[in-house]
Amino acid sequence: MNSSDTIAKWRSRFIPDHVVGEILTKEWIDTAIPVVMFIASIIAFSLLLPHFLSLGGIVELLRQMGELTFVTMGMAIVIMAGGIDLSVGSVFALANFLTLACVNYLAWPPYLALPIVIAICGLCGLVNGVLVGYLRLRAFLTTLATLIIVRALVDYLLFHYGSKVVESSPDSEFWDFLSFGTVFGFPFNYLAAIVAAVVLHVFLTRMRLGWHIRAVGGSRRSAHNAGINVRRTVCLSYIVSALLTGIAGVLYAARLNNAGTEAGVGLEVVALTAAVLGGNSLGGGRGSIPKAALGAFIVALFTNSLLRFTLPSGANPLAIGLILLLAVATDVRWLKNRHKLLSRVYVSPAYFEPPPLLSTAPDSGTPYAVNNKLQDAEPIGLDQVDGAEDIAFDADDNLYTGSRHGDILRFEAPDYASVEVFAHIGGQPLGLHFDGDGSLFACVSGMGLYKITRDREIIRLSDETNRTLLSIVDDSRMRFADDMDFAPDGRVFFSEATIRYDIFDWATDSLEARGNGRIICWDPRTNASRTVLPKRMFPNGICMIGDNESLLFAETWAARINRYWFDGPHKGKVECVIPDMPGYPDNIRRSSDGNFWVAMLGMRTPALDLAMKMPGFRRRMAQRVAFEEWIYPNINTGGVVKFDANGNVLESLWDASGDKYPMITSMREHKGYLYLAGVYNNRIGRYRIPGADPSFNDRHLYWDKRK
Amino acid sequence: MTVDSLIQMLQVTKEYRGVPVLKRVDFTLMKGEVHALLGENGAGKSTLTKIMAGVTERTSGKMLMGGREVSFSSPAAALANGVAMVFQETSLVPSMSVAQNLYLGDEKLFNRLRGLYIAAQQFLQSLNFNVDPWATVSSLGAAKRQMVEIARAVRHEAKVIIFDEPTASLTPEEKHHFFGLIQRLKRRNVSIIFISHALEEALAVADRITILRDGELVATDRTSKFNRESIIQAMVGRQLSGELYSRKERKIRKAGAKILSVQNLSMGAMVRNNSFSVYRGQITGVFGLIGSGRTETAKIIAGIYKRNYFYGGEVWFEGSPVRYRVPRLAVRDGIVYVTEDRKVEGFFETQTIAENIFMGVLGANIDKSVIVGVSQMKALADQWIRGLSIRATDGNARVIELSGGNQQKVVIASSLVQRPRLIIFDEPTRGVDVGAIAEIHQVINELADDGLAVMVISSYLPEILNLSDRILVSRLGRIVEEFSPKQATEAKIMYAAVH
Amino acid sequence: MGPRTGSTQVTQEQIVLALSVLLFVAFSVTLKGFFAPGNLLALVQNVSILGILGLGMAIAIIGRGIDLAIVTTMTMMTAWVLSLAGHGTPPLTAAAAGFCLSAVIGIVLGVLIAYVEIPAIFATLAMASVIYGFSRMVLVGEDLVYVPPSASWTRVAGNAVTLGVPNNVVFFLSFAALVAAFFRFTKPGRFLLSMGDNPFRARIVGIPVRPMIVLQYVASSLTGFAAGLIMAMLIGSMNTRQVNSTMVYDVILVVVLGGVGLSGGRGGVRNVLVGTLLIGILLNGMTIMDVPYILQNLIKGLILLVAIIVDSFVNPRDEQTSQQGDI
Structure with a gap:
């Protein structure tokens, strides 16, 4: 055996080429670019920022992320159903105001107030859902209109009651837990977001309604022909989005106790950014909850971490804009070329040294000699x-x-x-x-x-046999x-x-x-x-x-x-x-x-x-x-x-x-x-x-x- | 009413905005029969079946099922009553997996994924449909999508299954499995409605045949009462088959100078090491089944797709190697591609006939001026409307409002104004009414007579045999065989395309 | 949208126009001082900036895109021009610089969308952030920039009246005429319309799709810049905080309300004019009625909702005909 043979032999023994092809066939590889972004950004910030990885810093960061994660997941669900929900920012502000009003001003116990507030937000979602789902209006315009209307309502309420709702704050352990609580040192609201993410992921990939949402987003007509009630499904997606946004608003109210007009302004853009950055495509068809959560994490990480640098004004939005462009550009190119890559590498030959070849000639004298x-x-x-x-x-x-x-x-x-x-x-x-x-x-x-x-x-x-541990493809x-x-x-x-x-x-x-x-x-x-x-x-x-x-x-x-x-x-x-x-x-x-x-x-x-x-x-x-x-x-x-x-x-x-x-x-x-x-x-x-x-x-x- | 009729349609009429597409049609489906529904494009076959399947609602008339009057408001309602339909235009969700599509609509509240995939694989394989249930539907070719559709309808254990052109994209091997499946369904006493263009299939498979023409019932009887000629006559309303696809002696054009030469062209899995040449002054016919790489090859030549960057082969046009990044460069060099998918890439639907045709001139950059001459546009439109006998009031009609054949003529016109030197027709008569087919063929013949290099891609054998001066057969991404029309027969071509 | 755009159908444009006329008549009858020449001019004047921005946005939307960076471009580029002029650059040179940088912004946007293939909605959103950040960091020091004394003549020009019509209205209308002519009589205009209608066909027929997309965003950016200049001439300053306002939604509202299809290829200048008209009448009427600003927004939102609901009843969409990804 010569040396090039040896190299080929060892190469094919230790480099599992076929795994590349198998990984590329998996659906989750779609999320590769956001994941790389996620890891890279954590490494970059922990090198650049002192105390970035310190416990207090992380807890504070995660606390803020919880809310965005909720909103982004809601946005992602609507996007997956083929729509878009621009009203999340306003609904978020509404939830914030209503929570403060109920808990501080009306002094209702939080465990009673919160479901009511979230239900009211769900009602906003129902309005969107009826308009977009049942009346078949265009999602972008409709939710733009509800964005303006709800925002005007909130502004009106804040104008008249804004100062009153922050005068007192309740003396409730539950309320304090919502705002500052930790579970095993983990901030409560991010934990809640993670739990919600797991539940929603299972819901979307395995439950009936989740399937319907993804089917409607993938192709409305096909979903209709398959016997799915498209209108109801679309409507429900907006309700889910509004409910999740409501939860986020409640958490925000508990954390900051702030009745400013800036709550939730531009949140729809941030959530949209996060959802798309995570790899959810506008127009439906491609998306998942982990993608949304990942996108929310990256966006929140960037916006928060950049604030901690002492940068000239304007540097933050510049950096965020550039990083987002870079991330999406990479994602777009990756998606486009993934299949080209796949078709090249699925067949993956390995080294094999065949045994000596015995003769089968009729006069060879071997037991294999050919006869008729x-x-x-x-x-x-x-x-x-x-x-x-x-x-x-x-x-x-x-x-x-x-x-x-x-x-x-x-x-x-x-x-x-x-x-x-x-x-x-x-x-x-x-x-x-x-x-x-x-x-x-x-x-x-x-x-x-x-x-x-x-x-x-x-x-x-x-x-069906047992699945091999660590196999890429379900074998x-x-x-x-x-x-x-x-x-x-x-x-x-x-x-x-x-x-x-x-x-x-x-x-x-x-x-x-x-x-x-x-x-x-x-x-x-x-x-x-x-x-x-x-x-x-x-x-x-x-x-x-x-x-x-x-x-x-x-x-x-x-x-x-x-x-x-x-x-x-x-x-x-x-x-x-x-x-x-x-x-x-x-x-x-x-x-x-x-x-x-x-x-x-x-x-x-x-x-x-x-x-x-x-x-x-x-x-x-x-x-x-x-x-x-x-x-x-x-x-x-x-x-x-x-x-x-x-x-x-x-x-x-x-x-x-x-x-x-x-x-x-x-x-x-x-x-x-x-x-x-x-x-x-x-x-x-x-x-x-x-x-x-x-x-x-x-x-x-x-x-x-x-x- | 006979005892064993399952569905009866009585005097059913359907109008779209006042235009009747179905006129007082009676139709009866027996239990356990295979019923072929035949007719030209626009005869109302799809509309009739869509009413049965709850996709559209009838304007008037009755539908009886088991003697009871029913009316389905949605496909779900029809399915609940045992009527399933396999749609011609695929109705799968492209972003979901095959298994999910298979179970969509009657999935459980909670679905265990692995069990689901394995059950889907067992089910697909039990029909001999070789489709990977893990695959995302968007990554499948037309034939496999069709199989998933069929499997889905069968899985519902419906009493009635309606197949709308189920075999259009299947290979003979897959058709064999499909017809085996139909026989097994029939044995289970399932009634089947079978819409097809392929008359031979209908004659072979069906128990009864119903023929529609212009939304009216023309004939319905046992299959044994029909033959190919009588069916065509009933479909078209006159003796036409003789004129259209006659194999009468015709002059075969001699090849002119070589204009295009393709060597070792490769693109992904669709086109692999494809080599052939095209000559001036004759029609080069390319026959191949859907998915055989013929459309992809044409689109690479026209710059619409890009061949592999490495080892992608070579294209020589008029003696020089070309590699177009965009179709614009190909159009300027005189290579024009007339698409097979008119609706998606054939015309601009908000624009008028005149604007559509003139956009060809603008795109080819024949007139360098930036200013657009509106009067020039009108004149050009009138000229081509007359030249191709496009049936429209004037150039201001929207293309979307025309019939399939006239739309196709507009597409051809907007390509011809680009002064092509090589024109590639991809399925030039798909979805075109019989009358217009002859006219389009005549146009194609005249182009070749004028010395143009013409390529015609088709999966309809009579069309290839009738038009071509040279016949190339495409299979698995490459040209595998060449015939002269004199030696070619349908059997020979089909054999080359499949084996 | 298919056959429903046939001639017998009532279009959204007509509905909005009817609504405008209705409101106009109602306001003329009920509101004192509404139907006065001075007020009607003020009405158009108030929405002319919005109208010009709407035209820019329409160019982007008709070509199957969207430009969410248009307000940021307008604000930051104008603020830069003013700030340059304030620091001694001759006003015209400063304007030329602003023009060039706006064009560069348009080119970058176009390249990102056409060549890198980032979805337009996202590319423009991210670019808005980049433009704002870059300008604040490098170009513009303060939040509020005033028109410097060296260019005070522009203030005069901006508020002057030509033949009884305020100059910015003249700008708006002539700009509208220009854009209309662009779409009807020039090759690039036709190309844009066609690309918006059917990008696949556009590519095959030989339209240089990618360069045209770049052109499209250069046009929308420059329109934004022009709107900014006119705005500065009118009010004498430019507030960079405007970037964070919801103005871009108002622009989209004006465009889409008039019936420009968000999926591209449908609509034109006329639709923008109609949309602008309705918003103008509405705002003007409410100002006369002394409706608080917060309620004005509410009413604006409701009107928008009514317009699209009516449209949905006149032009119903169903599962068999709806387009995928049409949000």
């Missing part, structure tokens, strides 16, 4: 099968196979001439096995593990269940070939040469599934070895067959049985003489083997060349190999011409014949095995022993 024995296999279901990946036989010798259209087909014994659709599952059924009760178990790509009873009832056994779903076998106690071990691609892109997975697949165990006692062996290279065929504690599985792209102990003293151990197959192994099945058959779906080629050691080359290929012209595994020639449990290859069967059985994905020995399936072949083959046990049925190995 499969030419004689007689066809079953010629041009009737489409996507037969595996075959299984029931007790009456009827033949079952899957199809590309999600059906399980049944060919009637003994001549297999007539065919019917046994059941429709969906996806693409791959590995098939009968259990002792005559139910058919099927690995269905795209869906998971299914069982079809004798009465053709379809039962879903597994569609709990089943994307590509491939083959399975039963453990003696009824557990089912099945392989999922890759978690990064669908079955349509299965060949693309070969380019990555990374352990993207896994083996999962479904336990009938708990009816739950758990990943037992992650990170294998396209684990494909699975076959119990017969010792009740280990199984064989094929790693297709690594061209090897492994043995895995799921029970017993060696539990968890994996050992390579055949390290160097000349082709890509697929399903493994038992043979009548106590050995194993393995199908080869295609042959390795020197070019692809070389490319496996050159991840950079494959990445460039994936980026620059149309995908039909990539180097793929050769899947035009396949064969069947017999081997024993120690990995000794005993014989091989080929269709050298490649015109009948070019690709072999599975085979099953049944009553003296070897049946051959290939997912792209147009027939199932039936090959008489010379000297084989004519009563052999591999189901007996599993089920009849126990009876």
